[in-house]
Amino acid sequence: MKAAAARKPAPRLSRAARTEALLHAARAVFAAKGYEQAAVAEIAARCGVVEGAVYKYFPTKRALLLAVLARWYEEMFGDYARELASIDGARERLRFLIERHLRSIRDWPQLCRLMFREVRAQPDYPDSPLYALNRRYSGLLLRVIEEGAAQGEFRADLSPRLVRDLIFGGIEHHTWRYLADARTPASRRAARAPDIARLADPLTRLVCEGLMPRAPTRRKRA
Amino acid sequence: MKAAAARKPAPRLSRAARTEALLHAARAVFAAKGYEQAAVAEIAARCGVVEGAVYKYFPTKRALLLAVLARWYEEMFGDYARELASIDGARERLRFLIERHLRSIRDWPQLCRLMFREVRAQPDYPDSPLYALNRRYSGLLLRVIEEGAAQGEFRADLSPRLVRDLIFGGIEHHTWRYLADARTPASRRAARAPDIARLADPLTRLVCEGLMPRAPTRRKRA
DNA sequence: GTTTTTGGTGAGTCTAACTCACCTTCGGCG
DNA sequence: CGCCGAAGGTGAGTTAGACTCACCAAAAAC
Incomplete structure (x- = not known):
């Protein structure tokens, strides 16, 4: 209870850095849960932001998935x-x-x-x-x-x-x-x-x- | 406008016959739309029943899909x-x-x-x-x-x-x-x-x- | 220091699967 | 023939999660 359901203040990152963080979190969540079971809210939470913020960077959940996989393909x-x-x-x-x-x-x-x-x-x-x-x-x-x-x-x-x-x-x-x-x-x-x-x-x-x-x-x- | 958004009276079938009709309609809808795009309500409508009725015969949408495919496998x-x-x-x-x-x-x-x-x-x-x-x-x-x-x-x-x-x-x-x-x-x-x-x-x-x-x-x- | 841009918020809307209390028709049985 | 229990069917819910939007506040531009 130390956080007491703490309301989130607000970290703040550049567009590139936030995109990076989201891709990283999304890869982990998608890999662990699969596409349908993965919640956009959870990906957001792992970055310390709220769900709506994700949609400032990716138009849809699906676009986020495609971005994750494109990144992986290029690495690989x-x-x-x-x-x-x-x-x-x-x-x-x-x-x-x-x-x-x-x-x-x-x-x-x-x-x-x-x-x-x-x-x-x-x-x-x-x-x-x-x-x-x-x-x-x-x-x-x-x-x-x-x-x-x-x-x-x-x-x-x-x-x-x-x-x-x-x-x-x-x-x-x-x-x-x-x-x-x-x-x-x-x-x-x-x-x-x-x-x-x-x-x-x-x-x-x-x-x-x-x-x-x-x-x-x-x-x-x- | 001839039907005037007609309320459905109620046809009534035996369990076996209704199951058959649902499987038939479900195969058509699943084939045409895929799983996610297929709406249980549409499958029900094609049989002239309401969405809730489907769940008297199949516990989930997924179970309905499996039944459709099992039937097909056996035919084939x-x-x-x-x-x-x-x-x-x-x-x-x-x-x-x-x-x-x-x-x-x-x-x-x-x-x-x-x-x-x-x-x-x-x-x-x-x-x-x-x-x-x-x-x-x-x-x-x-x-x-x-x-x-x-x-x-x-x-x-x-x-x-x-x-x-x-x-x-x-x-x-x-x-x-x-x-x-x-x-x-x-x-x-x-x-x-x-x-x-x-x-x-x-x-x-x-x-x-x-x-x-x-x-x-x-x-x-x- | 003021203005503008932009990252972030949170309270929504919307859709579709699934639930449930109730109604209504059918078949059996005295 | 009339009652009654069982089963098919209904429609108004609930819920979950993707997506939207008006607004706020911090950083950057000037």
């Missing part, structure tokens, strides 16, 4: 392209991207889940900046597949987009249980994180070599 | 197992299930979307009857893969579950744009339905043979 995939450039061979590049994708899901299951469930499913998604960010990201994998096909390391009779979607969709589906459960600390105990070391390699093999056995598993020597 | 996959039994060869059975899955998505994109977005992502899903139905369905594909491996037609060094998830997840991801857009008749014009004939085969080839070229594409003769 900032230097993927650079790292990728230092890897030789289509198959090795493929494996790298598969492993990175798995790692993103393992490390940020709640934000991935928001991306999959709240953003990608909405009709306004194709026009949002997040769509552009996602295209840039998934374009990395697409280009690896296309280049692999152009140089004869991959077969050229399959749509690169189909291959890309098989990989991303397959990973998402395989890790879905973890994505759905890893919300509260309580449930995270039950949901075991995907073991990247044991997943990246079989996945790469499956995509590259297929389900049917190869006669002597001949490996091309460059 | 009633005789899959039987049809599947008449097909020989793991690869052919795989192709059959891939094609059927694509067909379900093409024919019921809105309900698939509800399944993916509203049901599967919820924490109560693993305890719901829908989860059991889905396990039964996806078990068909899993068993095809396992049997194919047991009989040497498929390689045995890959987790069957990983293969299954790659297929289901890949299909879902590849058709996502259609799933997300095919809601209103207006938007369905833009979202072209997946061409099953042009998708089932490459998908089967990709999964079976892999991304890397095979020397002479040797096909086993049984």
Whole structure:
């Protein structure tokens, strides 16, 4: 009772600083509660402001979510392209991207889940900046597949987009249980994180070599 | 003005008949509007009853959704197992299930979307009857893969579950744009339905043979 | 020191899921 | 045929949370 339901005086920040604080708090609350269960009032309270203040910075709750995720995307995939450039061979590049994708899901299951469930499913998604960010990201994998096909390391009779979607969709589906459960600390105990070391390699093999056995598993020597 | 905002007299149905009518109306409304945009009042109105009446039959809006989808699942996959039994060869059975899955998505994109977005992502899903139905369905594909491996037609060094998830997840991801857009008749014009004939085969080839070229594409003769 | 700009407030409105006390019709039973 | 209990249906609530707005006060501009 020391605060005695204290009325809030008023801290005061610049627009940039307040935006930063709101994005930080919003990420935490969205990650912990999911979109619908998250209350704008709680995000505001964590910054020491009142609910109405949030709407001075973001027009809607949804816009706040999109801003949180855009920030995360930029943090995350900032230097993927650079790292990728230092890897030789289509198959090795493929494996790298598969492993990175798995790692993103393992490390940020709640934000991935928001991306999959709240953003990608909405009709306004194709026009949002997040769509552009996602295209840039998934374009990395697409280009690896296309280049692999152009140089004869991959077969050229399959749509690169189909291959890309098989990989991303397959990973998402395989890790879905973890994505759905890893919300509260309580449930995270039950949901075991995907073991990247044991997943990246079989996945790469499956995509590259297929389900049917190869006669002597001949490996091309460059 | 001919109805003059007519007050509703009162039709009256048995519990079974009213439940049926509500499920029918709810499927239409959920399919057209999605879960959040669907109003319980509208579902009720389509049956000529008032909103409160719905809650005599279903405890929550969500329970109504689950009942709608459970009904749909049962309609849909009633005789899959039987049809599947008449097909020989793991690869052919795989192709059959891939094609059927694509067909379900093409024919019921809105309900698939509800399944993916509203049901599967919820924490109560693993305890719901829908989860059991889905396990039964996806078990068909899993068993095809396992049997194919047991009989040497498929390689045995890959987790069957990983293969299954790659297929289901890949299909879902590849058709996502259609799933997300095919809601209103207006938007369905833009979202072209997946061409099953042009998708089932490459998908089967990709999964079976892999991304890397095979020397002479040797096909086993049984 | 005055004015203007802008961060912040708190008391609203609005919508839609859900509740509840009551009404009314139907089927059974003397 | 008339009563009565059960069950379908009603409509006026309650509640929660997103969003709005008129106003205030501190900082910045002049």
